[in-house]
Amino acid sequence: MKLVVIGADAAGMSAASQARKRKKPDELQIVAFERGHFSSYSACGIPYWIGGAVEDRDALIARTPAEFAQAGIDVRLRHEVVGIDLDRREVIARDLDGGGERREGFDELMYAAGAVPVTPGWAQVEAAGVFGVQTLDDGTAIKEWLATRSPRTAVVIGGGYIGVEMAEAMVRRGLAVTLLEKSPQPMSTVDPDMGKRVAEAIRGLGIEIRTGIHVEGLEISDGRVRAVVTPGGTIPADIVVLGLGVRPNTELAARSGITLGAKGGIRTDLRMQVVDCPGVWAAGDCVQTVHRISGQPMYAPLGTHANKQGRVAGINLGGGYATFPGVIGTAVTKVCELEVARTGLTEKEATHAGFEFVTATVESTSRAGYYPGASSMVVKMIAERRTGVLLGAQIVGREEAAKRIDSLAIALWNRMTVEDMTALDLSYAPPFSPVWDPVLIAARKATDAVHASQQG
Numbered sequence: 001m002k003l004v005v006i007g008a009d010a011a012g013m014s015a016a017s018q019a020r021k022r023k024k025p026d027e028l029q030i031v032a033f034e035r036g037h038f039s040s041y042s043a044c045g046i047p048y049w050i051g052g053a054v055e056d057r058d059a060l061i062a063r064t065p066a067e068f069a070q071a072g073i074d075v076r077l078r079h080e081v082v083g084i085d086l087d088r089r090e091v092i093a094r095d096l097d098g099g100g101e102r103r104e105g106f107d108e109l110m111y112a113a114g115a116v117p118v119t120p121g122w123a124q125v126e127a128a129g130v131f132g133v134q135t136l137d138d139g140t141a142i143k144e145w146l147a148t149r150s151p152r153t154a155v156v157i158g159g160g161y162i163g164v165e166m167a168e169a170m171v172r173r174g175l176a177v178t179l180l181e182k183s184p185q186p187m188s189t190v191d192p193d194m195g196k197r198v199a200e201a202i203r204g205l206g207i208e209i210r211t212g213i214h215v216e217g218l219e220i221s222d223g224r225v226r227a228v229v230t231p232g233g234t235i236p237a238d239i240v241v242l243g244l245g246v247r248p249n250t251e252l253a254a255r256s257g258i259t260l261g262a263k264g265g266i267r268t269d270l271r272m273q274v275v276d277c278p279g280v281w282a283a284g285d286c287v288q289t290v291h292r293i294s295g296q297p298m299y300a301p302l303g304t305h306a307n308k309q310g311r312v313a314g315i316n317l318g319g320g321y322a323t324f325p326g327v328i329g330t331a332v333t334k335v336c337e338l339e340v341a342r343t344g345l346t347e348k349e350a351t352h353a354g355f356e357f358v359t360a361t362v363e364s365t366s367r368a369g370y371y372p373g374a375s376s377m378v379v380k381m382i383a384e385r386r387t388g389v390l391l392g393a394q395i396v397g398r399e400e401a402a403k404r405i406d407s408l409a410i411a412l413w414n415r416m417t418v419e420d421m422t423a424l425d426l427s428y429a430p431p432f433s434p435v436w437d438p439v440l441i442a443a444r445k446a447t448d449a450v451h452a453s454q455q456g
């Protein structure tokens with residue numbers, strides 16, 4: 001039996017490793033094709049490497065092809081799969097360093113080609129100094145540009161978490177940074193009232209934020225970007241970083257006849273097998289999943305899901321049984337000292353899903369007020385009006401604020417009501433929280449809001 005993997009990062013190599021745990025090399029041959037220069041790397045760490053918090057690029061690489069070879073997994077870097085023939089059960093792989101194309105047969109296929117950055121027409125230009133941030137190769141190209149061209153001005157286009165993390169990285173490298181966002185606020189993955197606090201923190205770093213901006217084009221001369229053109233004028237840029245989101249990298253899959261779902265990702269069953277394609281598996285940023293709270297299909301390109309989905313696919317490929325039950329939209333990031341976290345639905349998402357809900361927002365502190373280093377923390381909860389079941393939560397604060405979202409994610413996953421949550425046995429000591437943890441205070445306030453709305 002032979003397994004061919006397309007894409008040798010989080011999802012692909014999690015699947016390969018799990019399959020290998022269950023099947024020895026004489027039972028299952030595994031070949032993974034990767035068009036980039038690296039296998040099993042942390043794309044999530046790229047902004048911290050560029051910003052200097054992580055010194056060594058190799059620290060972002062979890063396992064090299066040589067290490068995979070020792071485990072009996074054949075990783076072929078710089079090999080791009082350019083065709084899939086599902087009838088003949090073959091892929092066509094192109095050696096990007098001039099070795100030509102060859103066909104490779106498979107019994108099982110793992111499609112883990114990730115995502116591609118969204119690149120509008122104005123960004124599809126041949127200009128040095130314009131970068132997407134998706135793979136470690138992209139990160140390497142940015143790092144080289146910073147080292148060799150000594151840019152002084154950076155424009156980051158897109159205020160999602162990757163844009164924000166990259167803007168911070170550029171500031172840390174000493175550049176004057178402008179962040180452009182088409183929405184009224186950056187970080188539109190949280191509600192506007194919470195996003196306002198994030199915007200203040202970003203400005204506090206010295207980053208200029210311009211919101212409501214629709215970029216019209218790039219000014220290029222001598223093959224190099226010079227400025228970003230907006231309706232309000234041009235903004236000088238020695239480097240432009242695109243953070244406009246990503247879409248599933250499914251062109252190759254679609255060409256082979258694999259049907260895509262409503263969100264553009266590959267549709268799989270619970271075991272991560274592609275719907276209507278026996279022996280073809282998919283996981284990670286190229287698939288769509290389901291939101292457990294809204295029940296709707298969604299696209300959630302995050303490393304945490306890619307690893308779990310890849311693991312599930314690999315267990316099944318190796319003859320075991322595992323399922324991926326969907327996601328609840330938990331995510332976390334930071335802007336300098338400010339941490340931002342969310343789980344479940346935002347107000348906008350809850351409305352879109354058809355819920356009637358109440359909200360409660362509290363401002364408290366990270367530690368007992370008298371304990372040195374206590375800092376402000378804002379917790380917002382969204383609860384279903386009729387049942388009081390938690391639908392979503394957001395946290396903005398400093399040290400140790402963000403990871404508090406995990407207790408909220410567990411409550412949400414288990415469909416707790418906000419009233420049940422008021423009694424949760426959360427830990428307390430002055431260095432760690434006030435006697436009423438901000439999460440508990442928010443649950444109390446949300447419970448009051450639920451009761452008030454039920455009486456009203």
Ligand SMILES: Cc1cc2nc3c(=O)[nH]c(=O)nc-3n(C[C@H](O)[C@H](O)[C@H](O)COP(=O)(O)OP(=O)(O)OC[C@H]3O[C@@H](n4cnc5c(N)ncnc54)[C@H](O)[C@@H]3O)c2cc1C
Binds near residue numbers: 009010033042135302
């Ligand atoms: C800057 C940045 C920060 C992030 N931060 C976080 C975070 O903090 N938390 C979080 O959960 N997630 C984060 N993510 C998202 C996370 O990195 C991705 O969700 C995860 O890497 C997806 O894994 P994947 O294996 O599906 O795809 P990828 O990691 O994109 O891997 C796909 C691989 O397939 C290769 N490939 C594509 N097409 C072909 C082909 N035809 N032939 C051969 N190879 C091919 C690509 O070169 C790539 O290496 C971040 C992403 C970025 C870019």
